[in-house]
Structure formats: C-alpha cells, structure tokens
Amino acid sequence: MTLPYNRPVDTSDANATARFHMVQQQIRPWVVQDVRVIEALETVRREDFVPPASYELAFMDVEIPLGVAGQTMLSPKVDARMANDLAIQAHERVLEIGTGSGYSAALLGKLAKEVVTLEINPELAEMARENLESAGATNVTVRVADGSKDLLAEGPFDVIVLSGSVEVLPEALLDHLKDGGRLGAIVGQSPMMRFTIVKRHGNERITTEPWDMVAPRLSGFATAERFVF
Template sequence: MNLPLNSLLDRNDATENARYNMVQQQVRPWNVSGERLLEALYTVRREDFTPPAHYSLAFMDVEVPLTDDADAIAQGLCMFQPRVEARMINDLDIQPHERVLEIGTGSGYSAALLSRLAQDVLTLEIHPELAEMARENLTDAGCANVSVRVADGSKDTLPEGPFDVILLSGSVEVLPANLLPHLKDGGRLGAIVGTQPVMQFTVVTKQGSQTMTKSPWDIVAPRLQGFATAPRFSF
C-alpha cells in the first residue's frame, strides 16, 4: 500500500523527534558528552537495527529483545538501553586511528556506533542467526569498516589483534583477564562486571606490564554467554 506523501512526512518527523528526545533526554543526562559519539547517535538509524516486531521500542529506555524467545532478554539476546550503550562507548574515549574489538554483536547497533568513531571494528557473535542479522544491518547502514565473525569471544583466538579497545556488550561475573594480552599498550577494555544486585561498568587500561582499573558507574545488565563465573564455596 502506498502511503500519502503527508503521512510519510509525518512518520519521518515523528521518528526524528523520537531520536532527538532519546539523545537529549536519555543519553546526554547520563554523562555522554563526546561530540563524535553524539553525532553518531543522531545519524545511525537505531530503528533499522531493531527487530520489526519491536520497532515501537527502538527509542525507549528499555532493553529490546532480538528474538521471539520469551526469555530473550534474560539470555542476553537483546539491545541495551540507548543510554547504556552510549555511556559504555563514551567512557572508552575511542579515537579515529584505533582498532576496536566488540564481543556480543547482537543486532549490530553498537558496532555501527563504533564504526563512526574508530578506524575499524571486529565484532564477535556466538549466535549465528544474530551474526547474520547484524551483517545485513551493518551493510544496509554502510558500515564498511566493520567485520562480523561467528565466535565465542571468551575462548576463540584473536589473530586480528592486538586492539586499542575491547568492549564487552553484555555483563560478565568476573573480569576476563585472558583478553588483556590482546590489548595494545595504552589500550582499554570495557565490561560490566559483577553479580546482581551490584554490577559496575569497569574500564581496564593497559600500561606496559601494569593495568589500571576504574569503575565509574553501576548498572545491572544481561550476561554474555561463555564467560567464566566466580568460584563458589562448597561445604
């Protein structure tokens, strides 16, 4: 069915208003101030990375399921809230010459934002069907500097490294120390670390043989699959 031109214009205006409100009312108040990132949030069409069944959630401050499974969010098969995705990226201070590894591609939205900030992005997704979705979304968005690979980021070798930045797009119970050797000197790893009810976004910066760690804010987020859990006491 062909919609009248006025209807198409009204729909476009409503979408752009929703995007503007997302940035101004959700993202910026969460201490996201990087001008290049803010520009990416306006130009990368989040709705194109949102499953059609959940299009109405594209700009809302909620986690968005990526599959029809009733437990999709609990299983980590979701998009984070826009403010969470943006703040994680903001706090890693990504520069135009840097190479980024993302673990947990999802629909590809975070990778699309990263592509606007970095030289190139490798993103790993453990679920083949999500990896294929992300490839299509990223191709349609013109993100030519992003590569999507089906892989378990907790275990797979990373011959493309080392990287300037590693971002885990999901939470882990313990910091994955096995990823630190894949950072360049001066590189940063960002991950949401901990267990409910307390998790913290944690940034680890590598300086020679030393690391510096800071945890600037708290958030509870769904798990990335495959990563180690903390040892449990038994009696």
C-alpha cells in the same frame, strides 16, 4: 567541545525527532558529553537495528528482545556511556564481543577506524551483517565466534568492549590490548554490577569502575567461584 541542547532538528521526520529526544532526554543526562558519540547517536538509525515486533521500543530506555536465543539489545544509554567512557579515537581498532543486532557495532564504527565484532549465535551474526550493510558500516566486520575462547587473529586492539555483562573480569582478553589500550566490561552479579575499565600501560594495569548497571550475560565467560559449606 560539547553539543548544545537546543540544536535544530528536522521535525518533519518523526524518527529523527524521536532519536533527537532519546539523545537529549535519556543519554546526555547520563554524563555522555563526547561530541563524536552524540553525533554517532544522532546519525545511526537505531530503529533499523530493532526487530519489527519491537519497533515501537526503538527509542525507549529499555532492553529490546531480539527474538533469538533470548538475546536482547542493551538500552541506548548503556551503549552510549560505554563508548563515551572508553574515549575511542578515529585512528583506533576496536574489538566488540556480543554483536547482537549490530547497533553498538555501528556506533563504534562511527568512532573508530575499524571494528571487529564477535557473535556466538550464527543467526544473530547474519542479522547483524544485514543491518550493518544496510547502514553503510563498511568498516565493521562480523565474525561468528565465542569471544571467551576463540583466538583473535586480528589483534591486538586499541579498545575491547563487551556488549553484555560477565561475572568476573576476563583477564585473558587483556593480552589482546595494545599498550595504552582499554578494555570495558560490565562486571559482577545482580543486583550489583559495575562498568569496569582496564587501561594497559606496559606491564601496569589501571582499573576504574565509574558506574553501576545490571546487564544481560554474555555466553561462555567464566563464573565466580561459589563458597560451599
């Protein structure tokens, strides 16, 4: 089931109206049709996860600087399309790497039973905890950790999503997926990166690359080998 484009919206709330138009004009045309994803986008207040200096950008199709270590929020359509294509179910456990402000974790928390999100920067992790607590995201746990290296004691997971890009697919993370689990990551080098989904079925792995998008790098992950003359 998909939601109609002409759903009623409370025009007395300027932010609710702006959020509605963000979903209808930016996100739904980008092949985001999962009814649960749309409802999460309409109920999670993105403006509450944006630094005050960038508040006017909350509903725009841009990456937003977080003011810490050069980190940014992904554009809303990227968060939405990743969640849509990973088909997260209400009974599933999700690992996110790259918490940032906590917005993507809040969306994932609306879709999944439990979310563990890893942030390498302690200042950002604390910001995300405060934002998620204010948003009532009680099923999301923020950990200060390097997702490229640290052990994942809470695993295995149904879904692993990297909220940022990597040069090469992090094969080691696939060992932390349950049978039937999916990993989603934006992989490659500018100007060509591809959202890559790997589904695990026993010892078999099925890989698809449904769309292209250049996104900021996650820290710590391996880089591709460079050819040297």
